[in-house]
């Protein structure tokens with residue numbers, strides 16, 4: 699069975715480099731045999747994470763929808779902008795809301811637990827957002843995912859993509875190919891066991 703992989707960019711910006719990276723990652727994952735679902739957080743607006751709100755009205759429905767979707771995958775590919783060397787609030791807020799889910803009705807549900815996660819980043823700077831991934835890695839380990847070692851940072855992102863969405867630079871594209879390969883390999887090991 700093909701590993702199910704969710705590709706999720708952590709930016710809603712028009713013309714986002716991380717949305718472009720998510721598109722390139724989706725194509726690569728599909729070419730390598732994954733069953734890919736790509737989403738946009740535009741379709742899942744969430745309030746700022748708030749324990750009082752959670753206690754009064756429960757987990758927001760969009761966080762539950764994301765939680766169910768994540769739980770239905772073998773792996774997740776996160777494309778993460780770097781804000782001040784760290785994780786951007788849109789992404790952190792989504793991760794935090796989903797981490798607060800423990801049940802779906804009568805059923806226990808911990809969406810992040812055991813998911814394999816691969817990380818990518820894109821920035822117009824020289825480092826391609828790689829410093830932020832250190833923080834994303836730490837957060838994702840804390841919520842119980844298995845982070846794979848390989849990652850892909852796209853520098854000079856404004857000029858990094860061909861018109862058809864492929865990465866221009868061979869070395870950077872190699873990072874993407876290897877990251878996708880490793881994610882699929884880990885997911886396949888999980889489905890086989």
Ligand SMILES: Cc1cc2nc3c(=O)[nH]c(=O)nc-3n(C[C@H](O)[C@H](O)[C@H](O)COP(=O)(O)O)c2cc1C
Pocket residue numbers: 708709710711713714715716717779780781782783784820821822823826827
């Ligand atoms: C608050 C803020 C902080 C930022 N800090 C960094 C940074 O530390 N390193 C970096 O390379 N880019 C930084 N940027 C620039 C982002 O990388 C840039 O806006 C990028 O396009 C965001 O990703 P996106 O294109 O997917 O929206 C920052 C942008 C904002 C708004």
